[in-house]
Amino acid sequence: xxxxxxxxxxxxxxxGENLVLNCSFTxxxxxxxxxxxxxxxxxxxxxxxxxxxxxxxxxxxxNASLDKSSGRSTLYIAASQPGDSATxxxxxxxxxxxxxxxxxxxxxx
Amino acid sequence: xxxxxxxxxWVICKxxxxxxxxxxxxxxxxxTMFWYRQFPKxxxxxxxxxxxxxxxxxxxxxxxDKFLINHASLxxxxxxxxxAHPEDSSFYICSAGSQGINQPQHFGDGTRLSIL
Numbered sequence: 524x525x526x527x528x529x530x531x532x533x534x535x536x537x538x539g540e541n542l543v544l545n546c547s548f549t550x551x552x553x554x555x556x557x558x559x560x561x562x563x564x565x566x567x568x569x570x571x572x573x574x575x576x577x578x579x580x581x582x583x584x585x586n587a588s589l590d591k592s593s594g595r596s597t598l599y600i601a602a603s604q605p606g607d608s609a610t611x612x613x614x615x616x617x618x619x620x621x622x623x624x625x626x627x628x629x630x631x632x
Numbered sequence: 633x634x635x636x637x638x639x640x641x642w643v644i645c646k647x648x649x650x651x652x653x654x655x656x657x658x659x660x661x662x663x664t665m666f667w668y669r670q671f672p673k674x675x676x677x678x679x680x681x682x683x684x685x686x687x688x689x690x691x692x693x694x695x696x697d698k699f700l701i702n703h704a705s706l707x708x709x710x711x712x713x714x715x716a717h718p719e720d721s722s723f724y725i726c727s728a729g730s731q732g733i734n735q736p737q738h739f740g741d742g743t744r745l746s747i748l
Contacts, residue, residue, distance in 0.1 A: 557736065566638070566725055566741035567676075612675060620666060620727070620737060622675045 525550045527615055527623040535629040536603055544598040544626045546613035551591050553615040558587050558598050561610045561625075570611075571598070603630045634660050636728050638740025645716065646748055652712045653743045655726030661706035662728035666737070667699075670723040679724075682709040716747045 526549045536542050546556070555574045559567040571580045571587040573596070579588040586599040596613055607630050613623040635658040643651050655665055663684045668676040680701055681689040688701035698720075700712040709728075713720050725742040 559739075564723075564742075564744065567727075567739040569736060569738065572736050614676075614737075616737075619678055619681065622668075622677075624675050 525553075525615060525617055525621040527613060527621050529611075529613060529623040529626050531626060532624065533627040533629075535631060537631050538603060538605060540603050540630075541599070541601050542603055542628070544600070544611050544613075544628070546596040546598070546623050548594045548596075548615050548621070548623075550617065551594055553591065553617050556587075556589050556596050556613060556615050558585075558596075559612045559614065561612060563610075567612065600628075603628075605630045605632045634729075634736075634738045636726065636738045636740045638726055638743055640743060641741060642744045642746075644746045644748065647717050648715055649747075650712055650714045651716055651745060652710055653724055653726075653745075655709045655711070655728070655740050657707045657728045657738075660728075662709075663706060665703060665709040665726055665728040667701065667709075667711050668725045668727070670725060670742075676725060679711075682711075684709075713745065716745070718747045721745055721747045 528547050530545045557572045558570045561567050573580050573589040584601040589596045610625045610627045612625045614620050637656045639654045665682040667679045669679050670676045679694045682701045682703040684703045690696045703709040727737040727739045729737045
């Protein structure tokens with residue numbers, strides 16, 4: 524069964540710092556990997572989708588990479604802002620969607 | 633972009649009540665929708681896959697008689713928590729994609745269910 528792990532579980536950084544969130548998965552047979560943002564008590568907002576044939580995707584200050592063979596993905600956030608504070612989830616799709624454990628990010632003004 | 637609407641956003645009710653949650657795809661058709669459950673400070677766990685016009689597929693450990701799923705049209709799936717008890721209190725989220733599991737999934741805003 525696919526297992527998705529995110530490290531670290533929580534992260535606190537001062538505003539302006541660049542940061543990296545990590546996601547690892549055990550089964551490389553995936554269709555795609557998706558990064559989401561979840562604010563407290565809210566649903567999920569899709570940030571980036573990387574198809575299994577792709578290596579990375581970029582959107583604004585966000586860059587996500589995928590190394591399918593090693594079962595790893597990273598989400599890079601440049602010049603972090605307090606508004607980036609949220610929980611970030613990665614999910615891989617195979618025959619269903621498997622979610623990671625999440626990283627709770629706090630950006631301190 | 634694709635929008636998934638979930639209603640209601642918050643429900644508080646007495647133990648023994650049945651609660652229905654709706655998940656609608658507003659601007660696309662979805663033959664498949666997914667229902668998740670999330671406990672505080674935990675990730676999302678897939679409960680079931682809702683298939684339009686056929687029975688839902690439930691994950692192991694999810695009681696199908698407890699969590700009734702109906703996907704009567706290409707834009708609407710409903711989850712009914714029957715005879716809800718305090719342990720059913722949780723955050724329920726649905727998702728749908730216009731092209732199935734291997735395409736971007738769009739999520740509803742979730743429903744917070746509190747059973748007294």
